[in-house]
Amino acid sequence: MGTTQEPGTGRRPLGVGMVGYAFMGAAHSQGWRTVGRVFDLPLNPVLAAVCGRDGQAVRAAADRLGWAAAETDWRALIARDDVDVVDICTPGDSHAEIAVAALEAGKHVLCEKPLANTVDEAEAMAEAAERARARGQLAMTGFNYRRVPATALARRMVAEGRLGALRHVRVSYLQDWLVDPDFPLTWRLKKEYAGSGALGDLGAHAVDLAQYLAGERIAGVSALTETFVRERPVLTGASAGLAAGGSSLGRGPVTVDDAALFTARFTSGALGSFEATRFAAGRKNALRIELNGEKGSLAFDLERLNELSFHDHTEPGVSAGFRRILVTEPDHPYLEGWWPPGHGLGYEHTFVHQARDLVHAIAAGEQPQPSFAEGLRVQRVLAAVEESALKNSVYTTVPV
Numbered sequence: 001m002g003t004t005q006e007p008g009t010g011r012r013p014l015g016v017g018m019v020g021y022a023f024m025g026a027a028h029s030q031g032w033r034t035v036g037r038v039f040d041l042p043l044n045p046v047l048a049a050v051c052g053r054d055g056q057a058v059r060a061a062a063d064r065l066g067w068a069a070a071e072t073d074w075r076a077l078i079a080r081d082d083v084d085v086v087d088i089c090t091p092g093d094s095h096a097e098i099a100v101a102a103l104e105a106g107k108h109v110l111c112e113k114p115l116a117n118t119v120d121e122a123e124a125m126a127e128a129a130e131r132a133r134a135r136g137q138l139a140m141t142g143f144n145y146r147r148v149p150a151t152a153l154a155r156r157m158v159a160e161g162r163l164g165a166l167r168h169v170r171v172s173y174l175q176d177w178l179v180d181p182d183f184p185l186t187w188r189l190k191k192e193y194a195g196s197g198a199l200g201d202l203g204a205h206a207v208d209l210a211q212y213l214a215g216e217r218i219a220g221v222s223a224l225t226e227t228f229v230r231e232r233p234v235l236t237g238a239s240a241g242l243a244a245g246g247s248s249l250g251r252g253p254v255t256v257d258d259a260a261l262f263t264a265r266f267t268s269g270a271l272g273s274f275e276a277t278r279f280a281a282g283r284k285n286a287l288r289i290e291l292n293g294e295k296g297s298l299a300f301d302l303e304r305l306n307e308l309s310f311h312d313h314t315e316p317g318v319s320a321g322f323r324r325i326l327v328t329e330p331d332h333p334y335l336e337g338w339w340p341p342g343h344g345l346g347y348e349h350t351f352v353h354q355a356r357d358l359v360h361a362i363a364a365g366e367q368p369q370p371s372f373a374e375g376l377r378v379q380r381v382l383a384a385v386e387e388s389a390l391k392n393s394v395y396t397t398v399p400v
């Protein structure tokens with residue numbers, strides 16, 4: 001960490017180096033650029049350098065996204081003296097190598113979800129994080145949907161016992177960008193880059209949010225997965241995940257799932273149901289979660305992210321029912337620095353909140369949440385889902 005105070009801020013700088021600059025990189029950049037202007041922070045995040053393989057493209061990204069310098073080799077990025085935190089926004093196949101090297105080089109690490117493409121990689125990352133912790137470096141997994149004020153409020157209400165013993169956790173995460181069979185074969189559709197499809201991309205968020213809100217682990221799962229469109233056009237242009245350009249070179253195989261459905265048992269005995277798909281026509285980014293407990297229920301919908309629905313089952317039946325909590329009060333999580341009540345937030349703010357929590361954890365020397373160990377826990381659930389699906393839905397326990 002830099003030792004001199006940043007001019008004008010009175011706070012020591014915290015240099016950030018980011019690897020990858022596509023959709024997630026842009027979202028993280030927004031978070032790092034904004035966080036110190038909204039929240040009162042103990043350190044001053046500085047966007048030191050961004051890294052990508054194409055020199056011209058990464059320099060353009062640095063200018064566009066606000067990074068002071070550009071690198072074309074991630075090893076050079078993590079070797080920089082002005083980089084204290086390495087923020088990994090690349091496809092999953094490079095997470096483990098970069099994260100372990102950065103931790104061993106003495107940096108803090110923020111890594112996008114899913115933590116890795118396999119349980120073995122995630123285990124190596126969690127072990128590296130454990131070793132680094134002893135030296136004072138911290139590692140965090142980027143599950144940004146914990147940082148919606150309404151989901152953070154839901155967690156608080158569950159922890160306060162407002163729902164009592166949980167019976168059901170119901171999650172669906174629905175998108176529709178693969179409905180068109182001619183959507184091109186981008187990296188997100190190839191196992192060697194993405195690890196899995198809707199399962200790792202969307203299911204990972206669903207699993208993390210469910211375990212976070214419930215405050216407990218998933219013990220076992222029964223699953224079905226499907227790849228509806230098995231071949232897609234291969235394009236000559238760069239493969240950018242949610243889009244690709246260029247002329248067609250014919251069709252190539254999709255090697256990941258298009259959809260994953262599973263039921264789950266939580267450690268307390270609560271039952272979960274999960275659906276992750278990129279084939280829900282009309283649903284753009286619909287992450288919905290509902291928890292039912294013996295004293296009440298909570299429901300959240302990412303497409304209405306400033307709201308939380310709450311039903312208090314201890315109220316008299318004649319007047320009880322779901323009511324909408326508008327989560328925009330200054331006392332609601334994360335809202336002390338933002339706009340007056342009723343002036344809502346959006347998707348991008350979750351990345352600002354993620355940066356805020358990481359900066360506070362680093363300044364205090366405390367483990368940021370979710371840790372790599374929690375990222376590994378999610379990875380184990382994803383692996384159990386794949387195993388169960390391969391065995392025609394046989395109930396598969398998730399190792400602790």
Ligand code: SOE
Nearest residue numbers: 023113175201202205242285
């Ligand atoms: C694409 O499907 C995607 O961008 C995910 O990769 C993100 O994690 C999710 O937040 C939105 O959808």
